[in-house]
Amino acid sequence: SYELTQPPSVSVSPGQTASITCSGDKLGDKFAAWYQQKPGQSPVLVIYQDTRRPSGIPERFSGSNSGNTATLTISGSQAPDEADYYCQAWDSSTAEGVFGTGTRVTVL
């Protein structure tokens, strides 16, 4: 089955840039989405189709996807950005959704 791997944790200072990677075989041939999940809350979609932001998501969230790696970038990180982040793709060969292993972002 298809797998997506993320680093367990990323730390960033307030105002700096955080980059979260998501690795999978030929992930660039698929489309990546990213979700933010805060403790005790449901996930929120922050990026879809690699680079697109849903309405209401701050511009500091951006995405890219090429080769085997998709990246979520948080520019000018803020305290409210502390959360778990998950990448997700659709594996057309098995018709299954796949989530990454998740990354905890700490802003300190």
Place this chain on the structure above:
Amino acid sequence: EVQLVESGGGLVQPGGSLRLSCAVSGFTFSSYDMHWVRQATGKGLEWVSGIDTSGETHFAGSVKGRFTISRENAKNSLELQMNSLRVGDTAVYYCARGKGSGRTRCMDVWGKGTTVTVSS
């Protein structure tokens, strides 16, 4: 306001069955794919199942043959029938609205989840 409200969770013994429901409002239910995603305590998200607007269904390998998904557009309702439950199925189950199609599938609106516990 778009809302998804899950129900039907609870405690069930291994080998037992449970039926989850998701009541939706605030959008044209029949026009959207729908999904179930679960999360065990302290663990990551796991996609479980999805159903297209045409009624085509998809399942994760871990639940294939044990779970079925269905939708009743007239009642704005999504359901997940879970049979032969295992301890490993214990999780919060989220109902989520689908966005995109084909390779772009993702989930743009999520419910608050319902908790399923499989234990003897």
